[in-house]
Amino acid sequence: MTMLSEKNPLNRTTSVAIKIDKVNKWYGTHHVLKDISLDILEGEIMVVCGPSGSGKSTLIRSLNHLEDYQDGVVSVFGQPLSRDRKSHDVIHNAMGMVFQNFNLFPHLTVLQNCTLGLTWLRKMSERDADKMAMQLLDRVGIAALASRYPGQLSGGQQQRVAISRSLAMEPKIMLFDEPTSALDPEMVKEVLDVMVDLSKTGMTMVCVTHEMEFARQVADRVVFMADGEIVEVGPPEQVLVNPEWDRTSEFLRHVL
Amino acid sequence: MDDFNVKNEPALKQFIATPPRLPPKNERGVIGTILHRCFNSIGNSVLTLCVAVVLFYLVKHILDWAVFNAVFVAESRRQCMALSADGACWAGVISWFNGLIYGRFPMDEQWRVNVGVLLGLMWLLPLMSKRIPLRNFILLSWIGLYPFVGGYLFLGGRFGVELGLVHGTMTCFALAFLVMLYMNWVLSALGYKGVNEWFLPLVSRWAERRIHLMSFIVVWVLITFGVSLGLSHVSLEPVAIERWGGLFLTFIIAGFAITMAIPVGVVLALGRRSKLPVIHWISMIVIELVRSVPLITVLFMAVTLLPIFLPADMEFNKLTQVLVAVCLFAGAYMAENIRGGLQAIPKGQYEAATTLGLGYLHTMVLVVLPQALKMMIPNIMTSFISLLKDTTLVSIIGLFDIMLMARNIANDKDWVGLHTEPLVMISVLFFILCYSMSQYSLNLEKRLKVDH
Numbered sequence: 001m002t003m004l005s006e007k008n009p010l011n012r013t014t015s016v017a018i019k020i021d022k023v024n025k026w027y028g029t030h031h032v033l034k035d036i037s038l039d040i041l042e043g044e045i046m047v048v049c050g051p052s053g054s055g056k057s058t059l060i061r062s063l064n065h066l067e068d069y070q071d072g073v074v075s076v077f078g079q080p081l082s083r084d085r086k087s088h089d090v091i092h093n094a095m096g097m098v099f100q101n102f103n104l105f106p107h108l109t110v111l112q113n114c115t116l117g118l119t120w121l122r123k124m125s126e127r128d129a130d131k132m133a134m135q136l137l138d139r140v141g142i143a144a145l146a147s148r149y150p151g152q153l154s155g156g157q158q159q160r161v162a163i164s165r166s167l168a169m170e171p172k173i174m175l176f177d178e179p180t181s182a183l184d185p186e187m188v189k190e191v192l193d194v195m196v197d198l199s200k201t202g203m204t205m206v207c208v209t210h211e212m213e214f215a216r217q218v219a220d221r222v223v224f225m226a227d228g229e230i231v232e233v234g235p236p237e238q239v240l241v242n243p244e245w246d247r248t249s250e251f252l253r254h255v256l
Numbered sequence: 257m258d259d260f261n262v263k264n265e266p267a268l269k270q271f272i273a274t275p276p277r278l279p280p281k282n283e284r285g286v287i288g289t290i291l292h293r294c295f296n297s298i299g300n301s302v303l304t305l306c307v308a309v310v311l312f313y314l315v316k317h318i319l320d321w322a323v324f325n326a327v328f329v330a331e332s333r334r335q336c337m338a339l340s341a342d343g344a345c346w347a348g349v350i351s352w353f354n355g356l357i358y359g360r361f362p363m364d365e366q367w368r369v370n371v372g373v374l375l376g377l378m379w380l381l382p383l384m385s386k387r388i389p390l391r392n393f394i395l396l397s398w399i400g401l402y403p404f405v406g407g408y409l410f411l412g413g414r415f416g417v418e419l420g421l422v423h424g425t426m427t428c429f430a431l432a433f434l435v436m437l438y439m440n441w442v443l444s445a446l447g448y449k450g451v452n453e454w455f456l457p458l459v460s461r462w463a464e465r466r467i468h469l470m471s472f473i474v475v476w477v478l479i480t481f482g483v484s485l486g487l488s489h490v491s492l493e494p495v496a497i498e499r500w501g502g503l504f505l506t507f508i509i510a511g512f513a514i515t516m517a518i519p520v521g522v523v524l525a526l527g528r529r530s531k532l533p534v535i536h537w538i539s540m541i542v543i544e545l546v547r548s549v550p551l552i553t554v555l556f557m558a559v560t561l562l563p564i565f566l567p568a569d570m571e572f573n574k575l576t577q578v579l580v581a582v583c584l585f586a587g588a589y590m591a592e593n594i595r596g597g598l599q600a601i602p603k604g605q606y607e608a609a610t611t612l613g614l615g616y617l618h619t620m621v622l623v624v625l626p627q628a629l630k631m632m633i634p635n636i637m638t639s640f641i642s643l644l645k646d647t648t649l650v651s652i653i654g655l656f657d658i659m660l661m662a663r664n665i666a667n668d669k670d671w672v673g674l675h676t677e678p679l680v681m682i683s684v685l686f687f688i689l690c691y692s693m694s695q696y697s698l699n700l701e702k703r704l705k706v707d708h
Contacts, residue, residue: 095611103604
């Protein structure tokens, strides 16, 4: 527990990576995000949890504009985002995302999946891109499978490829949208291990996950959401061990 | 994760997997299988025998007509009938064979068609080799450059005079490309450096970036210069487009339709899915209008209506009008095929591409279209096959394609009334073409399959 208190963001003097200010979203008349305000600090590992339908996936997908929101402002490194081309570039230069269903490109090899952005957007030479991608694949322990196609890999391997594909674009912030929910139990650990490794590099991470053990181990702060609202925010030992609200403790009884 | 501390005590029993066994063999053999499948009950035995008898009579009659009683050498239909009344008269088809293949292309110039087709095939041959880099580029070069070479060979004239200087220049570039392609291929097969690499040191003296592209262009221009020196003395007998015909013309129309169908289809399909209302509606109207009208009508309209819409001094020959019509028709059908493929691509693919930072064009070209087109190979090939067959309709508006040439045989004074044999011959020819196309598509599907 001493280790965790050392990681308390309140003791750090870091700048805000993502500032979420009074974001509201409706699906038709259904109010899915209600006045969400949250500051995510640079280098912070933020775990978002909550029951299904609580809006946690919608929230994380609003951060990189995969979902529209009708009201409120999200700023990345002090720059408020809108729907224009410039914001698009800011978002995708700063943030990478890992999805529940991996969403690898099935027609490309593992290596090509990782180098696609490098060669076409960064205009990197093929050799440099391959080298960089191989380093990343090596980091997630998949370098040996670089010439395979995603369809030939297990779920855990695919998710690790997806992580290195995102990392190839050198994002400052990584968004994880339930990265282990579609995996067989035996494969959850290999993906979580990669995420734990990543958390030690100072990467800002926002993870929607049900892996409470992961949250306890690496999160700086845990956000608990229910019915489109943030119920509790705080260090894991506070939210997960001594929750303030009955809604939180009810949820924790179900998942722990 | 520390919650489940699995015990690892030596007292636990050790699990060893059972060794895998081979599947049981089918030891019946061919005859055994036939007996087992076709004669396993009285009813089935009777059915099998009936089918066998019917098949025997059918095959016997067909063979009798087409082979055993057929006449292969005769001067006229009357002579055919005299030799064998109830057999096929292939002699007529054989004597008109050239006409069926080349239409009314002058006899002495038919080698040009052969050379043209041969060059076209040669251009595509390197695609078979896996060792050639940038194979998509070769395909693109074929689409973009080959028509100039073909056009010159088929139309003829003094080089760069009748067809204009631009066409002549492009022909030189095209031929130079082919020469360079083969030089590089042969050199790399023999284990030498490609031509382009010889110029790398020279080019790197004055260019810093993209030296590979630069040396490629330098070599291309140099060879083009050489080719143009050679070609500038060439003069071929001019052949009017009206004299093109037969299978040759069918190939030109179908080939053009097939190569243009995908680009036109992709543009229309993406347009129809566009969120911009003007683009959406224009694409939708084009697709729906062209699809709801029979091809014959589209062809007639192209020949009669198109000249009215165009400015008076713009005059196209009939073939160009037909090509435009067929291209539009093929594109509209292809657009719906491709749209089907696009809809089958999961939303996650778009999201993953967007989060990588890829824009619309990159997402489409690099991520979505390759998958959509691959998924749609069977449908696309079906469209191509029907296109090939549909092109025979151009005989109705008076282009001498293989169909019209076949009907002409019956009007020849020596072969009056010879209808069946040319049609049978065309059927066999089209079957071979279409069947090989479908086999190719199966092969392509197998090659592109990367799931397992």
